[in-house]
Amino acid sequence: MDSVATTKAEADAHLETLRQKRGVGREQPEDVSDQLYKASTHFILELIQNADDNHTKAATIDNSKSCIGEKGIGFKSVFKVADVVHVASGFYEFKLDRNARIGMILPITSQFPTADRVVDNTQFLLELKSQRDYDVIKEELNSIEPDMLLFLRNLDQVHISIRGLNKQYRRKINRSDPRYDGETVKISVQGDAVTSKEYIVHRYTAKNLPPVPQREGIDSSEVVIAFTVDNEATSVFITQKVFAFLPVDDFGFRFLIHADFILVASRERLDESSLWNHSLRDLIETAFVKSIRRLVALSPTQDGEGLCYKWPKYLPRHPETSGFWHDLHQNMMNALRKTPLLESGADDTLRKPTDLYYVPRDWRFENGALFDLPPLLKTHLSFKYDSVRSELSLIGVDSLDINDLWREFSQWINEVGIDGLKTRPIKWHQKVSSIFCGRRELREKLRNLPIVPLRDGSWVRARQDCVFFTSTQNEEHVPTGIELFLVDRSVSKDPERRRFLSFLGIQEYSPTQVCELIIKLHHDLPPGASRTEMDLVTDALYLFDHRLCLRYEVPNIEFAAVKGGKAICSRERHLYLVDPDVKPSLIAKYQNTAQSPLVVLSDKYEAALCKDRPREDADSFRRWLLGSTYREFSTVPALLYNNELSAEWHFLRSHDVMDLLQAIRLQWDKKAILSPIIIKAAAELQVPGSDGYWRPLGRLAIPTTELKQKCPHLDFVSLPNPKVYNWGFLSVLGVLTTRNTTATLRELQKLSQLQADKVDKDAIKEIYEALNASMRSEWKEIK
Numbered sequence: 001m002d003s004v005a006t007t008k009a010e011a012d013a014h015l016e017t018l019r020q021k022r023g024v025g026r027e028q029p030e031d032v033s034d035q036l037y038k039a040s041t042h043f044i045l046e047l048i049q050n051a052d053d054n055h056t057k058a059a060t061i062d063n064s065k066s067c068i069g070e071k072g073i074g075f076k077s078v079f080k081v082a083d084v085v086h087v088a089s090g091f092y093e094f095k096l097d098r099n100a101r102i103g104m105i106l107p108i109t110s111q112f113p114t115a116d117r118v119v120d121n122t123q124f125l126l127e128l129k130s131q132r133d134y135d136v137i138k139e140e141l142n143s144i145e146p147d148m149l150l151f152l153r154n155l156d157q158v159h160i161s162i163r164g165l166n167k168q169y170r171r172k173i174n175r176s177d178p179r180y181d182g183e184t185v186k187i188s189v190q191g192d193a194v195t196s197k198e199y200i201v202h203r204y205t206a207k208n209l210p211p212v213p214q215r216e217g218i219d220s221s222e223v224v225i226a227f228t229v230d231n232e233a234t235s236v237f238i239t240q241k242v243f244a245f246l247p248v249d250d251f252g253f254r255f256l257i258h259a260d261f262i263l264v265a266s267r268e269r270l271d272e273s274s275l276w277n278h279s280l281r282d283l284i285e286t287a288f289v290k291s292i293r294r295l296v297a298l299s300p301t302q303d304g305e306g307l308c309y310k311w312p313k314y315l316p317r318h319p320e321t322s323g324f325w326h327d328l329h330q331n332m333m334n335a336l337r338k339t340p341l342l343e344s345g346a347d348d349t350l351r352k353p354t355d356l357y358y359v360p361r362d363w364r365f366e367n368g369a370l371f372d373l374p375p376l377l378k379t380h381l382s383f384k385y386d387s388v389r390s391e392l393s394l395i396g397v398d399s400l401d402i403n404d405l406w407r408e409f410s411q412w413i414n415e416v417g418i419d420g421l422k423t424r425p426i427k428w429h430q431k432v433s434s435i436f437c438g439r440r441e442l443r444e445k446l447r448n449l450p451i452v453p454l455r456d457g458s459w460v461r462a463r464q465d466c467v468f469f470t471s472t473q474n475e476e477h478v479p480t481g482i483e484l485f486l487v488d489r490s491v492s493k494d495p496e497r498r499r500f501l502s503f504l505g506i507q508e509y510s511p512t513q514v515c516e517l518i519i520k521l522h523h524d525l526p527p528g529a530s531r532t533e534m535d536l537v538t539d540a541l542y543l544f545d546h547r548l549c550l551r552y553e554v555p556n557i558e559f560a561a562v563k564g565g566k567a568i569c570s571r572e573r574h575l576y577l578v579d580p581d582v583k584p585s586l587i588a589k590y591q592n593t594a595q596s597p598l599v600v601l602s603d604k605y606e607a608a609l610c611k612d613r614p615r616e617d618a619d620s621f622r623r624w625l626l627g628s629t630y631r632e633f634s635t636v637p638a639l640l641y642n643n644e645l646s647a648e649w650h651f652l653r654s655h656d657v658m659d660l661l662q663a664i665r666l667q668w669d670k671k672a673i674l675s676p677i678i679i680k681a682a683a684e685l686q687v688p689g690s691d692g693y694w695r696p697l698g699r700l701a702i703p704t705t706e707l708k709q710k711c712p713h714l715d716f717v718s719l720p721n722p723k724v725y726n727w728g729f730l731s732v733l734g735v736l737t738t739r740n741t742t743a744t745l746r747e748l749q750k751l752s753q754l755q756a757d758k759v760d761k762d763a764i765k766e767i768y769e770a771l772n773a774s775m776r777s778e779w780k781e782i783k
Contacts (some may be wrong), residue, residue, distance in 0.1 A: 345380030
């Protein structure tokens with residue numbers, strides 16, 4: 001058909017020619033009915049398709065030409081709801097009758113019902129199968145979306161009029177909208193009310209497309225991306241449909257995609273096996289990136305908002321099963337990752353998403369970065385994108401984690417130093433404290449940063465020795481030689497900052513801390529070094545006063561002592577005390593004697609205790625030392641060391657054997673037992689007798705009243721204060737202490753050595769009577 005009929009006769013002739021060309025007598029193709037839309041109302045879109053296609057003149061055909069309809073069977077979907085369709089256009093009037101032989105494709109000349117004819121209009125009149133079909137069509141017409149007109153090439157308005165329904169859709173294209181720096185389309189719907197939708201439209205020409213039979217002679221095509229907007233600052237991010245001029249389906253994207261896709265006959269989906277479609281898909285990725293760059297380049301609104309910051313709302317996609325569209329979305333996101341699109345916290349040139357971190361709101365200070373170094377700000381995502389944080393994760397913007405934040409903190413301190421810390425407001429320090437407090441994985445790293453303010457205005461690391469909070473209850477005693485670092489008072493009283501510094505290991509300066517400092521100070525003294533005598537006294541008395549902190553144990557510290565009359569500092573395990581209750585005080589007697597092995601606690605301790613203190617304190621101090629489980633304090637000379645006679649034994653024996661006997665007595669009084677080594681050595685000691693001669697102690701007797709009366713001729717030892725001290729223990733050494741058989745026999749031996757005229761016969765008689773009385777029990781000794 002070369003031209004449009006200008007008379008009714010020409011029109012009828014054209015129709016007859018068409019019938020002949022399509023072949024009267026042919027059978028209706030079997031697959032036509034199979035390829036119809038599943039939905040009975042899709043013919044409405046086909047009518048719109050035909051209207052748009054029929055505006056195209058033959059002169060416009062070139063290597064990029066595309067028509068919406070392809071197979072010529074789309075219109076046949078009308079037979080889902082009607083058996084007969086009447087058509088009138090100009091002088092053409094005919095009908096298509098499904099029940100006639102191949103009536104779905106061959107026009108039958110038929111007058112259009114006169115009552116419904118509108119001159120100069122193309123009309124379709126459907127004889128519907130049922131009331132139900134009428135209701136479905138009415139509902140479908142009422143639900144037509146405005147975006148139906150968006151990608152049509154020629155059709156700018158659609159008017160729908162049906163009983164109880166009157167709607168008019170109008171499309172207005174602005175090729176150069178200054179608000180959005182390019183093309184926009186506004187579609188208004190006028191019905192009971194007037195509504196409108198606005199779209200930012202970005203077009204991209206795809207070239208060098210592969211040759212396919214469905215697009216013979218065509219190697220380029222237009223790809224269009226459109227974003228729905230409410231206004232210059234607000235995006236609309238519901239899922240949108242994919243178009244091939246008319247809507248195909250919703251594949252989960254939040255923006256509209258249009259391309260001249262090759263569809264299956266029903267137009268309900270793409271032919272995903274088509275090489276043409278795959279090529280278009282790859283070019284849609286390019287078009288999308290360019291469209292996003294256009295949004296990024298838009299100017300913000302007066303309040304700092306705008307699509308230039310809200311565009312990420314378009315990025316998410318509702319998942320569905322199609323691999324074709326999933327791959328497209330993934331490729332789009334990957335492409336955006338590599339594209340400079342985002343502002344940093346430094347507001348410099350745009351940066352790639354993968355080069356930026358999102359800083360969580362809780363890690364900011366007064367709407368700014370916590371650590372505001374320019375190099376750090378360049379790695380921060382601008383806070384203007386806060387409302388699209390989750391969407392930006394799709395293109396590689398990760399959140400700053402606590403380890404990253406610590407690194408920023410460390411870098412910030414290295415850059416600004418202590419002066420920078422001092423200039424920060426209290427709230428800033430509280431914020432930092434609240435963020436890092438309790439982060440155990442970072443504790444040691446944080447302890448190494450100089451973030452602890454001191455009273456003197458300096459700042460130190462928490463790991464430094466002797467850093468404490470100001471004491472809240474006790475007087476602050478600082479041992480001589482210790483450099484103490486006390487946290488600034490205001491910081492100590494700040495609950496947030498105190499909690500953080502406590503987490504870093506800083507404790508309140510308390511007696512427990514002082515005790516630990518003293519012990520550590522003594523432990524760390526280098527060989528040969530010492531503290532002054534009064535420092536040692538002060539240290540020990542402080543530990544004594546706070547012995548509860550030590551669980552009453554005497555720690556391993558140095559003591560001021562005297563040895564051989566010289567003042568020394570001693571860390572020896574064995575140390576002697578002067579105890580006024582021990583008589584005689586051998587320790588006091590010999591502490592200043594040259595060559596004395598006794599290491600005696602300095603009397604400066606007792607002097608300090610007796611000054612402005614109750615007398616009981618000195619006794620308590622002595623008992624505390626004597627109760628030590630680690631140190632061996634003693635008030636009596638030790639006579640054994642490693643199962644050998646001690647230096648003290650030999651010293652006392654050489655200086656005064658009677659003092660050695662006193663030491664043995666004191667040991668006996670203390671323990672009520674003597675070592676066999678001491679017993680043997682003591683029995684062999686040469687001691688002075690009452691007659692002035694020296695004899696082994698074990699061969700002597702104690703001059704008791706009984707022995708002096710009954711055995712007056714025995715060799716008696718000359719003991720100091722025999723009436724004051726209890727020397728009866730000497731019996732374990734072999735010393736005679738009572739009139740027993742041994743004493744009687746020795747007395748008899750002594751008498752036998754006298755001249756006969758000097759022997760008292762009555763005394764001899766009494767001795768024999770005594771021996772006779774003890775014969776049964778001690779006969780062996782008597783024999």
